[in-house]
Amino acid sequence: MKPPLSPSNILVSDYQKEVAETDRFRTEDLTPILLGLFGEVGSVMSTSKKLQREGSAFVGxxxxxxxxxxxxxxxxxxxxxxxxxxxxxxxxxxxxSSGFTKSIAANAAPLHPLSHVISADQIASLDDVLLRLGGHATRLLAVDADRQKARPALLDFTRAYLEAVQASGVSFAAVLHGNIAKVRGRFLKPDPKHLPDFDKEFSVDEQLPREFQIEVTQRPNGRSYLRWKGVFIGDPLTDNIADSDGYRFHDVFHFANAAILHWSPTFRALIKHKRKSNAMVDEAQDSGRAIVVDEGVSAYIFAQAKSLNFFEGQNSVSFDLLKFVRNFVQGYEVEQCPLKLWEDAILQGYSVFRQIRQHNGGIVIGDRNERTLRFKAM
Structure with a gap:
């Protein structure tokens, strides 16, 4: 029987199970795994370098x-x-093995009163530990799939890794929990029952519409116009750039956010569905700064998308772009959405955007229940 743990603790065996299905490499692929491991050790070392360079200014x-x-x-x-x-x-x-102190600690779990607490006897400076970790990572590059040949190198690396965790001063449980949330949120299709719905407790006139159709038209003056339920919303837009790129239609991305993420302060403002019945929600989630975040995410992704032909022919978005988005929206309700859902919003939004741009307009159809966005020609 598995011992009950406090919410902050996690069994390493459970970590292995939780992340196993996020491994999308083939079982015979060893080289990309070794290169990925080597690269991540380099990232740990880079983080340490930034700590030395920036000191207390490195708040993250x-x-x-x-x-x-x-x-x-x-x-x-x-x-x-x-x-x-x-x-x-x-x-x-x-x-x-030698070099670790094992102590007995009182356990909070009633049925398991005692547990082992294990730590390295002596830890060198973080820099020294990371250099050793880097050396073992380099030696792992020569490992092949032979179990007997791999084991000694893996043991050396694992020891250095555990020392690096201790020398870094971080919670190992937080490391595991954070990685599970990150990789499962990025690679696994989310369960709709566990996805957040940020306005379901509010009246209909304060909710983003469950289903909506927005007419997007472009007039001879080059400006785009939006109409919802026969009423024009928002301001007419141009690209505001010398090299026309279609940004005048960028509200499509806010519609995608609304339909798929159930979040868009910009769309709420356009249709006057802010959650004013709760002053705190209205101020923190629906007002000026939140709108700026919504617009900022849209503008940043657009700048990246231009060099990628607006994601045409792609069925995924780079992890780096998704991590930027995650960091950008920290502190807002939408941070609860897994990265996979963000990827869906981006890809569906850009699919509709490309069609709107091609036709200089069209109808954008959003369905929050199905979390979809689609295009219909007018």
Whole structure:
């Protein structure tokens, strides 16, 4: 029977299970896993460098190092999977070796009163530990799929990794929980029953519409116009740039956010459906700063999309772009949406945008129940 744990704790075996289905590489793929592991160790070292350079000004250090250590562990776990050595076996063998202090601690779980607390006896400076970790990562590049040849190198790397976690001063449980949330949110199709609906407790006139059709037209003056339920909304827009790129139709992205993420302060403002019955929600989630965030995300993604032919022919969005979005919306309700849902909103939004741009207008049809956005010619 699995011992009950406090909400902050997690079994390493559970971590292995939770991340296994996010591994999209083929089981015979070893090189990309090794290169990914090497790259993530480099990212941990880069985070340490920024800490040295910026000192107390590096306010995101703990969050960043937790994320990079989590990504490193993901690749280590994937490598273990390919050489048929469970991560728990590596941890157990390393922790039973010399150099670790094992203490008995009182456990909060009533049925399991005692637990082991294990830590390295002596930890060098973080820089020294990371240099050693980098050296072991380099040696892992020569590992092949032979279990016996791989084990010694994996044990050395695992020991250095655990020392790096301790020297970094982060919570190892936070590293695991954060990585699970990140990779499952990025790669797995979310369960609709577990997705947030930010306005379902409000009256209909304060909700984003469950279903909507927006007419987008362009007049001879080059300006785009929006009409909802026969009424013009918003201001006429131009591209506001010398090289016409279609940004006059960018409200499509706010419609995509509304339909798929159930979030768009900009769309709420356009149709006057702000949640004014709750002053705190209206101020923090629906007003000026939130609208700026919605517009800022749209503008940044658009700048990236222009060089990618507006995502035509693509069925995914880069992890780096999605991580930027996640960081940009921190503190707002939409941060609860998994990255996979953001990817859906971006790809569906740009699919409709390309068609609107091609036809210089059209009808945008949004369905919040199905979390879809589609185009219909007028």
């Amino acid at each position: 250090y703990l969050r960043d190092v937790e994320e990079e250590l989590g990504d490193t562990l993901w690749y280590l776990t994937a490598l273990c999977r390919r050489v048929n050595i469970p991560l728990t076996d590596l941890f157990d063998e390393v922790l039973r």
